[in-house]
Amino acid sequence: MVRPTIGAARGLLVALLLAGCAGPQELATTEAGLRLAADEAEARLRASGRVVRDPELDAYLRRVLCRIVGERCAEFRLYVLDQPGFNAAAWPNGVIEIRKGALLRLENEAQLALVLGHEAIHYQNRHVAQLWGRAEQAVGVGALVGTVLGLRPIGEAMGVLAALSYSRDMEREADRLGLERLAAAGYDPNEAPRLWAALLEEKARIGDSGQLAFLSTHPTDAERIAELRAGAARLPVPVSADPTGRAAYRAATARRRGAWLAAELRARSFAASEILLDRLRAAEPESGELLFFAGELRRLRDGPGDAEAALALYEKARGRPDTPVEVWRSTGLVALRLGRRAAAKDALATYLARAPTAPDRALIEQMLEDQDRP
Amino acid sequence: MRKLPLFLVLVALLAGCELGPQGPVLVSPGPVAAGRLAVQTDVAWTQMPSKPPRRLWTVYGPLLDLVVLVDGLEEGQQLFSSEASAGTPVAFRAAATGAELGEFVLDSLRREGASAVSLDSLRPVAFAGGEGVRAEFRLRDDRGVAKRGFAVARVIDGRLFMILFVAAEDHYFPSLAPAVERIVESARIV
Numbered sequence: 272m273v274r275p276t277i278g279a280a281r282g283l284l285v286a287l288l289l290a291g292c293a294g295p296q297e298l299a300t301t302e303a304g305l306r307l308a309a310d311e312a313e314a315r316l317r318a319s320g321r322v323v324r325d326p327e328l329d330a331y332l333r334r335v336l337c338r339i340v341g342e343r344c345a346e347f348r349l350y351v352l353d354q355p356g357f358n359a360a361a362w363p364n365g366v367i368e369i370r371k372g373a374l375l376r377l378e379n380e381a382q383l384a385l386v387l388g389h390e391a392i393h394y395q396n397r398h399v400a401q402l403w404g405r406a407e408q409a410v411g412v413g414a415l416v417g418t419v420l421g422l423r424p425i426g427e428a429m430g431v432l433a434a435l436s437y438s439r440d441m442e443r444e445a446d447r448l449g450l451e452r453l454a455a456a457g458y459d460p461n462e463a464p465r466l467w468a469a470l471l472e473e474k475a476r477i478g479d480s481g482q483l484a485f486l487s488t489h490p491t492d493a494e495r496i497a498e499l500r501a502g503a504a505r506l507p508v509p510v511s512a513d514p515t516g517r518a519a520y521r522a523a524t525a526r527r528r529g530a531w532l533a534a535e536l537r538a539r540s541f542a543a544s545e546i547l548l549d550r551l552r553a554a555e556p557e558s559g560e561l562l563f564f565a566g567e568l569r570r571l572r573d574g575p576g577d578a579e580a581a582l583a584l585y586e587k588a589r590g591r592p593d594t595p596v597e598v599w600r601s602t603g604l605v606a607l608r609l610g611r612r613a614a615a616k617d618a619l620a621t622y623l624a625r626a627p628t629a630p631d632r633a634l635i636e637q638m639l640e641d642q643d644r645p
Numbered sequence: 646m647r648k649l650p651l652f653l654v655l656v657a658l659l660a661g662c663e664l665g666p667q668g669p670v671l672v673s674p675g676p677v678a679a680g681r682l683a684v685q686t687d688v689a690w691t692q693m694p695s696k697p698p699r700r701l702w703t704v705y706g707p708l709l710d711l712v713v714l715v716d717g718l719e720e721g722q723q724l725f726s727s728e729a730s731a732g733t734p735v736a737f738r739a740a741a742t743g744a745e746l747g748e749f750v751l752d753s754l755r756r757e758g759a760s761a762v763s764l765d766s767l768r769p770v771a772f773a774g775g776e777g778v779r780a781e782f783r784l785r786d787d788r789g790v791a792k793r794g795f796a797v798a799r800v801i802d803g804r805l806f807m808i809l810f811v812a813a814e815d816h817y818f819p820s821l822a823p824a825v826e827r828i829v830e831s832a833r834i835v
Contacts, residue, residue, distance in 0.1 A: 318788060319788055320761055320786065320787065320789045321760060321789075353761070537752055537755050537756075538732050539733040539734075539752075539756075540732035541733060572733070604745060630764045630765060631744055631747065631764070631768075633767070633768035634743050634744055634767045634768050634769055634778060637768075638742065638743065638744070
């Protein structure tokens with residue numbers, strides 16, 4: 272089948288606008304044009320390297336989505352994007368995207384269900400179509416699709432995201448229905464105000480940035496959180512051993528968390544990563560993996576006092592069962608930075624002993640030989 | 646007018662390229678002085694407009710193959726000059742170890758939108774008359790095209806000299822890698 276291009280869809284929209292005020296039929300045609308633009312964007316997204324290919328994770332997310340939206344689940348296609356930071360969004364053609372960075376920040380299955388359910392409501396109640404229609408008039412389909420695909424420079428994209436912001440009434444409607452669906456699906460509705468409050472707190476600490484694109488499109492303030500708290504209080508908390516689904520969420524994501532954290536740090540939004548790691552470590556203070564990544568944050572940031580702090584964190588991490596073997600490599604690199612040659616040599620030798628097939632083996636061996644030179 | 650494919654723009658930015666009025670120029674086979682980095686090439690390249698200390702060469706177009714010659718990047722400078730990402734820039738540290746240079750190259754590529762970036766090997770090599778480091782890697786560009794590449798680098802007097810090659814894994818990498826290897830072998834600092 273030959274699909275009209277984005278340009279054709281845009282041309283259709285422009286023609287509609289030039290034709291005068293849109294009546295109901297024209298509005299429906301506009302939505303059809305947007306759906307085509309979204310289909311085009313989806314095809315590009317699927318072909319890109321930005322979608323995480325993980326059938327096991329996809330199946331888990333789909334189960335949660337279907338639990339929260341019920342029999343209309345088949346209307347949606349879900350994509351996990353290989354991007355840091357918190358964002359999730361619905362498109363006018365039934366796509367729901369969620370970033371790896373959001374999965375890293377969610378604490379339990381109830382929060383995941385909340386986010387997916389919230390986006391599904393925006394789609395089902397035609398908020399998305401209204402929003403994209405408005406944004407298309409403001410910025411054009413090209414800018415819209417570029418932003419949706421995460422391909423625009425961040426400053427430019429923030430402007431487009433502002434045009435893609437849901438109204439307070441849309442959010443209120445999605446919140447009310449979202450709470451009801453959360454409770455009906457057997458999740459604790461109190462996780463809704465908890466999640467939004469945590470995002471708002473993170474924004475207060477780091478300000479507007481691509482790390483919290485979700486809040487650019489979903490305006491949130493203290494009043495909204497108060498309304499969510501009041502709404503949740505009117506609903507029953509399910510009677511179960513784990514009404515938030517924390518254990519299930521951890522089981523589905525634990526194996527992937529290290530790679531997600533590594534990617535998050537590589538984005539070098541250190542303030543946001545520090546808040547994230549502090550929160551995760553508060554819940555799991557004994558985790559060697561989290562201690563290691565807290566050290567990595569300081570090694571990569573390399574600010575005043577960071578090298579010493581990184582070494583202290585690596586030392587705490589070593590010997591714990593879930594600590595990555597790279598802790599020895601990082602210990603060696605930071606010790607070298609501080610001029611502690613003996614400690615560096617011990618750590619790098621341990622790294623090679625424990626990771627005999629490491630891709631940087633030859634270079635580390637060379638570094639060890641260099642330490643023996645006078 | 647149809648916009649330039651995004652990755653083309655990205656690649657141009659990636660090499661610090663200024664899309665100004667000057668067009669591409671032919672680099673003929675023979676000796677070439679890229680600033681202090683002198684090399685010998687036995688194939689012809691197209692040099693795209695570029696901003697020192699970076700030079701950008703391609704045979705089939707930057708969507709398919711790309712060589713970046715870096716002639717003395719200074720402390721605190723970025724390898725590529727795009728501002729496409731939020732967060733702290735990936736800056737060159739003159740005191741970086743070879744292992745950290747490898748991280749610098751890969752993080753710079755990630756920051757420009759490459760995904761699934763993985764390190765195949767990182768090892769010491771002779772480069773431009775001294776001890777350098779070589780990183781071999783794989784990635785996917787933003788159109789999902791699988792690519793392979795390598796970077797050979799050396800720090801001299803606090804400045805980074807480097808030759809980076811990245812090309813589509815199918816056909817273009819194996820086709821051009823031998824020519825780039827010969828450029829790397831010929832490199833010297835003048």
